[in-house]
Amino acid sequence: MTYLSSNQLKQYEDEGFVSPINIFSKDKAKKIRDEIELIEKEMPEELEKSGRYNAHLISPLLDEVAHNSKILNAVESLIGKNILICSTTLFIKNPNEKGFVSYHQDAKYIGLEPLNWVTAWVAITDSNEHNGCMRMWSGSHKDDLKIHDQKFNEGNLLTRGQTVKNVPKEKTKALILKAGQMSLHHPKVVHGSDINHSNDRRIGFVIQSYIGTNVKQVLGKNSVQLARGIDKFNFHERIERTKSLMNKNDLKIKKKENDYLQEIFYRGSEKKGTY
């Protein structure tokens, strides 16, 4: 189940995203939140800054999400049946912080080519206009890649504060999700998100991205996990799935992978941001 319907495929084709898609229950989402918060309590710096990447390598519940068959069925509808998991990111916006995401296109800086890949944004808490859900510029994935300013601005949760100018706000759509739902978005769709004005955290676990086995990393190196199918290309090194929470060896692998990501994200940049 949960292969995308023809209406959902049309939404993706026309708008560059499909949302909302039910994945797991609110109770399951709460258990996942508890596991994230346990890691934060036991290892206060582990998920901070560039540590927010690849938490699925140290958390069995996030690993389960990344390999969830409902998500993979939907992803298969878009990129085919041979699927790799290439990095994940926790996008957390705490209340009383000024975190936002400037409008950008993922394909501009992630280095994955060809664009046979898709990002899954999984809501671990509700995500809505009050707490800073993602907004998508509907249809913008049909255009070329746009010029991005690099702003390194305070509060921006993107590495370099990559920003597309003059986004017509009236053409953007809020992706409102309940905890346990997800959205899928195209590598070229312009999207961003505002500040969290609520008094609770907004947590998104983002598989960024699911890539077809034919996709290369052209800016550096990423290791991957096989999520489904077969990989006859073998472009990437493989990482084992975690078997236990905060396992010492997994923590080392996560660190190594995140160092690779820093090289990709800051390639050619004179300055380095927070993430």
Ligand SMILES: O=C(O)CCC(=O)C(=O)O
């Ligand atoms: O979580 C957010 O607000 C933005 C996430 C994002 O930009 C992405 O998933 O590509």
